[in-house]
Amino acid sequence: MSGVLAVLELAVGGSGELKLHKMALEALAAAKRIGAELGLPVSAAVVGSGVGPVAAAVAQYSVEKVFAVDHALLAAYTPDGYSIALKQLVAATGAKYVVFPHTYQVRDFAPKLATSMGQVLASDVVGLRVEDGALVLVRQLFQGKINADLRFPGDGPHFVSVQAGAFRADGLEAGAAPVEAFTPELSAAQIRTKPLELFRESSRAVDLTAADIIVSVGRGIREAENIGVVQELADALGAELAASRPICDNGWLPMERQVGSSGQTVAPKMYVAVGISGAIQHLVGMKGSKVVVAINKDPEAPIFEVADYGIVGDLFEVVPALVAELKK
Amino acid sequence: MKIVVAIKQVPARDSLLKVNGEGTWIEDADLAYEINEPDAYALEAGLQLREKEGGEVVVICVGPDRATQTIREALAKGADRAIHIETYEETVGDPLALARVLAAALSEESPDLVLTGLQSDDLGFGQTGVILAEVMGLPHGTLIMNIEVSEGGITVKRELEDGWFQNVEIPLPALLTVQSGATKLRYATLMGIKRAKTKEVKQLDISDLQTESEPTIAVSRIYLPEKSKKSVVFDGPARESAAKLVEKLRFEARVI
Numbered sequence: 397m398s399g400v401l402a403v404l405e406l407a408v409g410g411s412g413e414l415k416l417h418k419m420a421l422e423a424l425a426a427a428k429r430i431g432a433e434l435g436l437p438v439s440a441a442v443v444g445s446g447v448g449p450v451a452a453a454v455a456q457y458s459v460e461k462v463f464a465v466d467h468a469l470l471a472a473y474t475p476d477g478y479s480i481a482l483k484q485l486v487a488a489t490g491a492k493y494v495v496f497p498h499t500y501q502v503r504d505f506a507p508k509l510a511t512s513m514g515q516v517l518a519s520d521v522v523g524l525r526v527e528d529g530a531l532v533l534v535r536q537l538f539q540g541k542i543n544a545d546l547r548f549p550g551d552g553p554h555f556v557s558v559q560a561g562a563f564r565a566d567g568l569e570a571g572a573a574p575v576e577a578f579t580p581e582l583s584a585a586q587i588r589t590k591p592l593e594l595f596r597e598s599s600r601a602v603d604l605t606a607a608d609i610i611v612s613v614g615r616g617i618r619e620a621e622n623i624g625v626v627q628e629l630a631d632a633l634g635a636e637l638a639a640s641r642p643i644c645d646n647g648w649l650p651m652e653r654q655v656g657s658s659g660q661t662v663a664p665k666m667y668v669a670v671g672i673s674g675a676i677q678h679l680v681g682m683k684g685s686k687v688v689v690a691i692n693k694d695p696e697a698p699i700f701e702v703a704d705y706g707i708v709g710d711l712f713e714v715v716p717a718l719v720a721e722l723k724k
Numbered sequence: 725m726k727i728v729v730a731i732k733q734v735p736a737r738d739s740l741l742k743v744n745g746e747g748t749w750i751e752d753a754d755l756a757y758e759i760n761e762p763d764a765y766a767l768e769a770g771l772q773l774r775e776k777e778g779g780e781v782v783v784i785c786v787g788p789d790r791a792t793q794t795i796r797e798a799l800a801k802g803a804d805r806a807i808h809i810e811t812y813e814e815t816v817g818d819p820l821a822l823a824r825v826l827a828a829a830l831s832e833e834s835p836d837l838v839l840t841g842l843q844s845d846d847l848g849f850g851q852t853g854v855i856l857a858e859v860m861g862l863p864h865g866t867l868i869m870n871i872e873v874s875e876g877g878i879t880v881k882r883e884l885e886d887g888w889f890q891n892v893e894i895p896l897p898a899l900l901t902v903q904s905g906a907t908k909l910r911y912a913t914l915m916g917i918k919r920a921k922t923k924e925v926k927q928l929d930i931s932d933l934q935t936e937s938e939p940t941i942a943v944s945r946i947y948l949p950e951k952s953k954k955s956v957v958f959d960g961p962a963r964e965s966a967a968k969l970v971e972k973l974r975f976e977a978r979v980i
């Protein structure tokens with residue numbers, strides 16, 4: 397096909413029924429953008445065991461073809477199994493661009509797949525355009541503080557993973573595509589790692605998703621002893637207290653109060669981020685909030701990109717001043 | 725058990741970053757540097773394993789002369805020796821090229837376990853470890869929170885999305901990319917700092933390890949992101965800003 401191939405991930409956990417990962421269709425949206433910009437046909441692939449029904453669901457979108465990459469040895473995800481299977485699919489289809497969502501699973505196998513084909517994955521891409529007939533991809537450096545334009549100098553195949561929320565799936569057109577089964581050649585001996593059961597740890601006694609207002613604290617707080625400063629703001633606002641990952645890693649607040657890709661996803665009426673830089677893994681957990689307020693001493697902190705209101709200043713001055721103002 | 729830990733030196737957290745005139749990299753003359761955060765956890769994991777299983781921890785770093793500081797700190801925390809591959813560029817912007825350099829430098833080491841951070845704070849490819857595993861022909865695991873040595877290999881705890889975890893059995897030799905925050909980091913002791921001075925740092929030059937290959941990815945320009953969202957930001961004295969913000973929240977956003 398020598399076109400664009402979107403690899404659509406399946407969701408982890410759950411009841412056992414296979415369904416798409418929440419970012420899967422964003423990869424399809426990015427693939428469609430690349431296809432439109434370069435005039436290339438777009439197909440999709442779903443990888444696993446018994447993926448026929450999911451592939452059939454994907455075929456309801458406007459794509460050229462959907463590949464159901466199916467094998468009993470792909471029932472449980474392994475980096476060996478997935479990269480071997482996809483390498484065969486990419487070779488068989490002659491895909492020029494292969495697009496993934498930048499999920500934890502993709503981080504785990506896509507760099508290996510690209511390396512096995514002598515390529516480098518352009519990871520965590522946030523934007524793209526065509527310049528002089530060539531694709532230019534935008535990715536972030538320094539946790540979102542700086543952008544970089546990337547190009548692929550070689551002939552490909554080119555591998556791209558896209559950041560959560562960077563390409564919207566809601567504009568995908570409906571269609572009726574054929575589903576083609578693809579059975580990779582795979583033997584148990586090729587799979588070197590043995591995945592065991594999935595499990596969850598924290599009890600999640602606190603349901604942050606039910607809070608109207610959340611005050612969230614980050615590493616700007618410096619020490620556990622200072623948490624009280626933001627607790628007072630939370631109290632003054634009648635808010636739940638939440639945190640970025642390093643705060644929970646340090647044990648300054650319990651894990652169940654962590655917001656972000658490895659914590660909870662929240663969408664309150666107001667989210668107040670105090671001393672939080674706004675790394676993407678945090679943003680994905682709170683971007684849907686109605687009103688975002690950021691308090692940070694660095695005017696260039698990426699959190700201001702998603703903030704409706706902000707104060708640039710030292711939180712140890714700003715937060716007590718806010719509490720005083722709220723109590724007036 | 726011979727454990728290699730790949731560590732990178734990056735600009736200190738909270739550095740104020742400016743892009744250089746050519747748009748090729750940041751203005752790095754006045755920056756402070758530190759070990760890449762996940763790499764500090766990879767080193768900690770390596771040191772803890774050595775304490776349990778015996779053996780040796782070797783740190784490997786590709787970077788300019790200033791990286792010596794970060795290497796010394798790793799030795800002071802307890803690494804046994806180091807390999808420093810000196811570069812004259814600010815950084816190596818192609819993770820496959822970098823992994824090939826690391827693999828070449830490790831060709832005579834045959835480690836049982838290679839540990840990397842899961843992501844660098846500056847380039848943030850989140851890939852070098854996985855690529856290195858493939859180049860070295862090793863099985864790998866990413867986002868590792870815990871490592872236990874078991875029959876014929878290791879059992880690792882991987883972090884997945886949405887609060888899920890998974891244990892995975894991996895035969896040795898293997899490569900793992902370590903997630904931040906799973907353990908407490910140790911500090912270097914005075915004794916450690918003293919001892920570090922006598923530990924071996926093998927110096928290699930990147931040009932001696934240059935593995936022939938055409939780059940398949942290239943950065944053409946770096947720049948500050950354009951502001952796309954118009955936020956209302958106050959930056960005056962704290963009391964004034966607080967008063968203005970509360971007024972906005974009450975009467976414009978109407979959220980309080």
Ligand SMILES: Cc1cc2nc3c(=O)[nH]c(=O)nc-3n(C[C@H](O)[C@H](O)[C@H](O)COP(=O)(O)OP(=O)(O)OC[C@H]3O[C@@H](n4cnc5c(N)ncnc54)[C@H](O)[C@@H]3O)c2cc1C
Pocket residue numbers: 613614615616617639640641642643654655656657658659670671672673674675676677678681691692693694697709710711712737738842843867
């Ligand atoms: C796979 C993966 C999963 C992850 N999952 C999550 C997750 O679920 N949730 C999460 O939050 N992170 C997660 N992270 C980590 C994430 O990448 C960031 O490292 C983290 O969010 C940074 O937390 P922070 O903003 O509190 O700290 P920093 O990035 O250190 O930011 C601190 C901020 O405080 C500001 N500051 C400092 N002092 C003051 C002061 N006196 N007054 C005002 N402002 C001040 C600084 O300007 C800075 O912007 C994950 C990372 C990876 C790689």
Ligand SMILES: Nc1ncnc2c1ncn2[C@@H]1O[C@H](COP(=O)(O)O)[C@@H](O)[C@H]1O
Pocket residue numbers: 730731732733760762763766784785786787816819822839840841842843844845847848849850851852853
């Ligand atoms: N220059 C370097 N020297 C040594 N290790 C590195 C270097 N660059 C990256 N790494 C390792 O690879 C990991 C992932 O980096 P990256 O792929 O750039 O996100 C880092 O956490 C380090 O462990």
